Each structure stands twice: as structure tokens, then as C-alpha cells.
Amino acid sequence: MKLNVINDSGASAKQLDVSDDIFSAKFSESLVHQLVVAYQAGGRQGTRAQKNRSAVSGGGSKPFRQKGTGRARAGTIRSPLWRGGGKVFPSSANENFAQKLNKKMRRAGMRSILAELLRQDRLVAIEDFTMDAPKTKGLVEKLKKLNSSDDVLIVTDNEEMNLMLSARNLPKVSVCHINVMDPVSLIGHEKVIMTTAAIKRCEELLA
Numbered sequence: 001m002k003l004n005v006i007n008d009s010g011a012s013a014k015q016l017d018v019s020d021d022i023f024s025a026k027f028s029e030s031l032v033h034q035l036v037v038a039y040q041a042g043g044r045q046g047t048r049a050q051k052n053r054s055a056v057s058g059g060g061s062k063p064f065r066q067k068g069t070g071r072a073r074a075g076t077i078r079s080p081l082w083r084g085g086g087k088v089f090p091s092s093a094n095e096n097f098a099q100k101l102n103k104k105m106r107r108a109g110m111r112s113i114l115a116e117l118l119r120q121d122r123l124v125a126i127e128d129f130t131m132d133a134p135k136t137k138g139l140v141e142k143l144k145k146l147n148s149s150d151d152v153l154i155v156t157d158n159e160e161m162n163l164m165l166s167a168r169n170l171p172k173v174s175v176c177h178i179n180v181m182d183p184v185s186l187i188g189h190e191k192v193i194m195t196t197a198a199i200k201r202c203e204e205l206l207a
Helices: 029-042 103-119 136-145 161-167 183-188 196-206
Strands: 002-006 012-017 123-126 152-156 173-177 191-195
Touching (some): 103 123, 103 196, 123 196, 136 161, 152 196, 191 196
Parallel strands (some): 123 191, 152 173, 152 191
Antiparallel strands (some): 002 012
């Protein structure tokens, strides 16, 4: 299929031949959901910790005698049955929340997202996206020329430091390299602007 490519002024420049397998893929909501959940789970950190019965202080002696009190027998106050006792399955500080996702499933999910963005007119292809100087005002003016909203993800194929610095003070504008493009960023922004070189690299990664 052919994809319309615009230039810096927002005018149509040319048409780019892209892969039908990627940009015409069928949308699978369940697969995309699984991909997003796995990505978010991989970013979680084990920042909480609880104590089991061996880590709780106290409980060295039997709290009361075995018989004659009318109460249930107890050997330690560190039992999970007691208030202040240890947890049965405590959370660990080094807990791993990562979920396994096959490479084919990940690639299929990313293809599904890109194809749906194109069908919704949320994916914009541009010849090149660079900034002469790190100026936030200049980036805002450039986005206006492209008829783009202030909620946009810019995907490039190289490290554009001026572009990254220009977008740093814009809360809804993000810049990322094609190699680290993630599903949450693609879905979370209203518009996605990709350079032609990034599109070609995307085809290589998701083939």
C-alpha cells in the first residue's frame, strides 16, 4: 500500500510504499490488551516488603500454657493467625512482575496498533523532523504547520538532541527512537508522527 508523506510545511510531498502486512493488519483488541499489560507489568518495581513469621520480632516463648485456659492452643505470637503476626505470603522487595510474551505476539500486537492508528488518521508520515536549535517555541510553531495537536508522539530513526530538548517542556509531546517505541506511548497520544526512515526501520523490526 501507499502512504502519503508530508514535508515540514504540512504539504503533501510524495507517496511511500509500505508493507501491507504491517499497516493493513487486522486489529486484535485482546492481543493489544495483553501486549499493553505485559509492558506495564515489566515496568513495575518491587518497592514494598512484608514480614513472614520468622522476620517478626518477639514470640520466643509460648504465650500461655497448653491446657486449662479454655483458649485455643498457641505456640507463638508470631503466627499469621494473630494480630501483629507474620504474613503467610509476604510481598518481597525483589518481587518480579514481568510477564512473558512471545516475540511473534509482540510484533503482531505492534502491527495491529500501527494499522489501527493509520485507519483512524492518527498516524502521520513526514520526510524528516529536525530542529535547528533547542527551541520549544519553534517546535510549537512547527507542529501548528503540520496541523497537529499538542498531544503528539514523534518517532525518529536517530538521536535528535535538539528535538528532544525542544519537546522537554511540552507535557503532551514526546520524542522516542524507533528502537524503543512502546505500545503504551503509541496508544496514549492523539497523533503519532513518524519519519520515513523510522517507518522503513519499523518494517524491518516488525517483519
